[in-house]
Amino acid sequence: MSGLEVTTGWYLTLGAMLFLIGGTGLLVRRNPLIMLMCVELMLNGVNLSFIAFADRFGDVHGHTVVLFVLVVAAAEVVVGLGLVVAVLRASPRATADDLSALKG
Amino acid sequence: MVEVVVFAVAGAACLAGAVGVVLSRNPVHAALMLVMTLFGIAVLFVALQAHFIAAVQVIVYAGAIVVLFLFVIMLLGVDRAAELSLGALPAQRWTAAAFGIGGAAVLVWLVAAVDRIFQGLPSYCAEEAAKLGREAPSAVCASLQEAGALGSESAPTATNYLIDVSAIARSLFSDYVYAFELTSLLLIVAVIGTVILARRSGYGESAPAESGETPQEARP
Structure with missing residues (x-):
């Protein structure tokens, strides 16, 4: 069983696939809540790559960056959900296509 | 296994x-x-x-x-x-398809390149060490050496190097301390922004938002 080992490339591939699935979902879906979830998927794919590299090089900086990504993701979700609540209260069937309030 | x-x-x-x-x-x-x-x-x-x-x-x-x-x-x-039954806009669907296929191609190529670089690193560092002699190696080779990834070619990952909480804390509060403080600022801004967003929509509708917590009423 020496031929089959989990290398860094496997983790990078998985992270890339998560990033792509999240990005495709972000483009396809129009429910703002699900679009936010797709952004979370993309961030998680990137986090997996960071940790894979940190493990490969035995470097702590990858872990630190992942902590920052987590904090920024939390802040992003809070603000994004605040916006969603504010918009959907006014018009409960709104999709992302209807969010043109900032258009000039 | x-x-x-x-x-x-x-x-x-x-x-x-x-x-x-x-x-x-x-x-x-x-x-x-x-x-x-x-x-x-x-x-x-x-x-x-x-x-x-x-x-x-x-x-x-x-x-x-x-x-x-x-x-x-x-x-x-x-x-x-x-809204899935609505179907995506045609242009949106094409954009998504292009993103998916193109992104998959690019990322597969990138991952393959990274694997190739990893496989070439030990010999590269050996060459560099021979060329430099006693001088300091480059940062990549130094970190690899420190992690013990150069010595045995059978070890795909540097598992002998454990990163625990204290190492993360040391990094977070020394190298990244300014970023850490900026993070607290970011969180405060996010909290205040959310509170203001929620309050403003409450002002806009006045009564229903205050009394009736049932958004089902507003459904058409």
Whole structure:
């Protein structure tokens, strides 16, 4: 069983696939809540790559960056959900296509 | 062998959850699929020796962010069959297809390139060491040497180098201390912004937002 080992490339591939699935979902879906979830998927794919590299090089900086990504993701979700609540209260069937309030 | 099985199971859970988030019609199901993905990633973090990050992943993501999503879904009453039946706009669909295919091609190429670089690194560092003699090696070779990844070519990962909480804390409060303080500023701005957003919409509708907490009334 020496031929089959989990290398860094496997983790990078998985992270890339998560990033792509999240990005495709972000483009396809129009429910703002699900679009936010797709952004979370993309961030998680990137986090997996960071940790894979940190493990490969035995470097702590990858872990630190992942902590920052987590904090920024939390802040992003809070603000994004605040916006969603504010918009959907006014018009409960709104999709992302209807969010043109900032258009000039 | 155990590593391969763990990776296969957790990776399959991640991908299934991710596809489920994108394809599910009901936002509640999407949020639960997101939990599956996040747990799979936490398992992979443990497999990658990142125990603290795995714990934070479960606590912050599954414990806070997904619960926040579910709160908003339930609060707004949008947990019904969603807009997938509308179909995407044609241009949007083409953009998404191009993003998916092109991105997959680029990323497969990138990962292959990274693997090739990894395989070439030991010989590169050996050449560099021979050329430089006693001088200091480059940063990549130095970190590889420190991690013990150069000595034995059979070790694909530097598992003899354990990164624990104290190492992360030392990095966070020395190298990244300014970024850390900026993070606190970011969180305060996010909290204040959210409060203002929620209050302004309350002013706009005045009475219904204050008294009746039932958004179902507003449905057409």
